[in-house]
Amino acid sequence: MLQNPLKKIVELQKQGKNVGIYSVCSANKYVIEAALKRGREDGSCVLIESTANQCDQNGGYTGMKPADFKKFVLDIADKVGFEKGKLFLGGDHLGPLTFAGKDEAEAMADAEELIRHYVGAGFTKIHIDTSMKVKSDDPDTRLSDEIIAGRGAHLAEIAEETYKKLLEKEPDAIPPVYIIGSEVPIPGGAVGSEDAGVQVTKVEDFKNTVAAFEKAFKDAGLGADVWDRVIAVVVQPGVEEKDSGCTEYDREKAKELMASIKDFPNLVFEGHSTDYQTKIKLRELIEDGVGILKVGPGLTFAMREGMFALEHIEKELVYGTDIEPSNFADTLEAEMLKDDKYWRKHYQGTELELRIKRKYSFSDRCRYYMPTPAVEAAADRLISNLRTLGVPLNLMSQFMPIQYTKVREGQLENDPVALLEDRIVNTIDEYLYATHQKELL
Template structure:
């Protein structure tokens, strides 16, 4: 959809801040800090071809700050605006169904220089999922100190769950237990609202994307009762037993090194936690420079 005018976005942000300020005044406690932005992308990854990914123009970043400053001031929120700490911008990173655009510091040089004129702020970078660790580190060093991550975490959970389903078939075979991918396929086909407009292509391409897309629309289905039953059956089959490393290497290979180093317990529960924690640690390392 066509974005709303900057002034409308800023006015709505100021209205939200006014409510937040009033709530804190009633309840007490530490006053909030805020992040503003007019270039917040569509959640869940790009729908358009990734070759069109752009970097925010420096003038647009400055304009975002100015229109928000005026909107806050009109509502008597100058003190609240002093607690705005971040501005959402596009540093040129994005992901789609099967593609990732990695951060290139040279493409964001002009945008980064704007921070010298806005010492109050850092940048927030959206859609940083699946970025190489080195790219996340460069983003932070360049001033994109707040890194937005979402689908990568649930993608990592899905990787581990599907791997455990395969492992359960090897360690505790049961012809009556439906595989987790098969169960999730039924769940998603029965309720297509959360994936259909995101996954175009042939039926085979849509099927692959339902399960394996970086956009990870499957994340909206894990709480469905049938998905919960299928997941529970896999976890019950494995219980608390230690899973042999060769099976971990085969089906959840990205965790094998961590298991070997003793940082992840080789149980179903440990592997699920470890898969998500592995991603969080990448971000922790990038932002703790």
């Protein structure tokens, strides 16, 4: 059987090398294109993941099934000339999450189909997450490790069956690696904006999770070769974004948890919600045993910053002319007010505070509104206007000073999309500083 190249993360970490990978958790076209362009320039691999609520067998909130998302990403890879052998696709929080309002039998049947779609489409990094209760579970009783692991092992069985069928059509298909555990908020972020204190995963809980899953895999008849492809466990190392900041990684508070990974020669940690950590903190996470750094809102937040900066330039250029402005920020706000389901539970405060959070919160709920037709049309008009008018260096210096320097030094094209994507690259480079992921391939 072929080996999944992502297993090398474990091998290198156990050799004492501080190598990992960052995971792009986004369906935004500018974010994905920026990541692939930067990977091409850097000569490194790129991992892109879709969450269970983003893409599923019914389309998710993006309207894309896993196979559609794969095509979407591969088309961008073709466009930018990224080597597909260095591109990995993952599925995040795959389980009964979005079907939790149903009884166990129905919810798990839907979760099975979700797994089939992801593995059948050739996704090679599968996070199995069965930590959430379904309708028939006792709401007053904690789900036991055995129930969580048993459901997870069943989904792993489905994944393996699907992979075997995939091999019949694609003999060179790479076997999936698995991620287990869930010590993080649900996909999309925590509900509520106040920091109630992030608790580092207890060593005992981490070890119990591993033991329960290993036993469940064995009881389900999954061989040692399948358990060997479980490469990471999701833990909470003590990080989380907030509306106007983040809980920074404190290696002293996490030292017992991080030391415990040394007891498991075939595992690393996967860290979720690493957005807005400094590059130093990101590197510390990798040094301490986190092999996979998940980032989502931090990348679309940078994209939104870039869009707002470009609109400031546009406003100066179209003032007093008959050119129709994009009104990008106002359009985004209007769409968020028209349908508040993606932000209402997450933001609290006065009307002024809510207005600020809708636009500028680090949790970046506005990313859910970027694919709406009205916002996409406004973004397209913004880009078109600036391509027609040009971006003067003096305004670029005012609103995008880092990109201004790169343009002046001949490192970056003076084009609105190039400027926008380079703003995203500012964030990507902090992850590349931490992961040294060029060493994986």
